Amino acid sequence: xxxxxxxxxxxxxxxxxxxxxxxxxxxxxxxxxxxxxxxxxxxxxxxxxxxxxxxxxxxxxxxxxxxxxxxxxxxxxxxxxxxxxxxxxxxxxxxxxxxxxxxxxxxxxxxxxxxxxxxxxxxxxxxxxxxxxxxxxxxxxxxxxxxxxxxxxxxxxxxxxxxxxxx
Numbered sequence: 001x002x003x004x005x006x007x008x009x010x011x012x013x014x015x016x017x018x019x020x021x022x023x024x025x026x027x028x029x030x031x032x033x034x035x036x037x038x039x040x041x042x043x044x045x046x047x048x049x050x051x052x053x054x055x056x057x058x059x060x061x062x063x064x065x066x067x068x069x070x071x072x073x074x075x076x077x078x079x080x081x082x083x084x085x086x087x088x089x090x091x092x093x094x095x096x097x098x099x100x101x102x103x104x105x106x107x108x109x110x111x112x113x114x115x116x117x118x119x120x121x122x123x124x125x126x127x128x129x130x131x132x133x134x135x136x137x138x139x140x141x142x143x144x145x146x147x148x149x150x151x152x153x154x155x156x157x158x159x160x161x162x163x164x165x166x167x
Contacts, residue, residue: 040138040156042101043080047138051091054098062087083108092163099103099159103152110150117142117152 032080045057055074062078076087077093083105090100105113114131118124121140130143138157144150 019080038137039158040135040140040154042154047098047101047154047159049097050096051089051096054091055089058087058089078104083113084093090163092159092166094166095162097159097162097164101154102155103154105152106149108150111146113150113152114144 001046039046042046043061044056045061047054051074051111055076058076062076064082073090076089077084078087079085080103085106086104088102089102090097090102091098109120117131119132124133124142126132127141129145130141131139132142136157138155138160141153141155142150143153
């Protein structure tokens with residue numbers, strides 16, 4: 001009986017260590033994936049180029065439905081990471097170049113979502129109302145405002161600078 005308990009304990013410890021190593025490997029891969037060709041990427045899709053091309057590349061992967069749009073953004077609703085979310089792609093009026101993706105999950109525990117982001121992206125830097133992951137190609141921001149759904153923003157540096165110049 002003692003040997004069985006000892007074996008189960010050793011097996012559990014080995015699985016725990018393996019899971020930790022896998023999570024670290026996933027975080028490193030996600031950080032590398034977040035930067036592609038000097039642009040930030042949203043789940044492997046670079047945030048660059050024409051808004052129509054960008055949103056077309058989102059459609060098959062996330063099966064999003066266009067809900068609303070105007071001269072500055074498109075909003076989609078659909079599952080992202082297994083949760084219903086609104087996804088907003090911002091772009092400049094003149095060049096129609098995408099520069100920012102905002103994701104608002106619906107009916108999700110913000111702390112659990114932050115934990116999953118930390119596993120995927122690594123440890124964030126704390127800000128006044130949220131968290132930040134900084135990359136040379138841009139930044140990922142996670143805002144937590146009491147009484148509201150959490151908001152995740154992918155901001156591409158080159159696209160944001162181009163947008164600012166056009167204004």
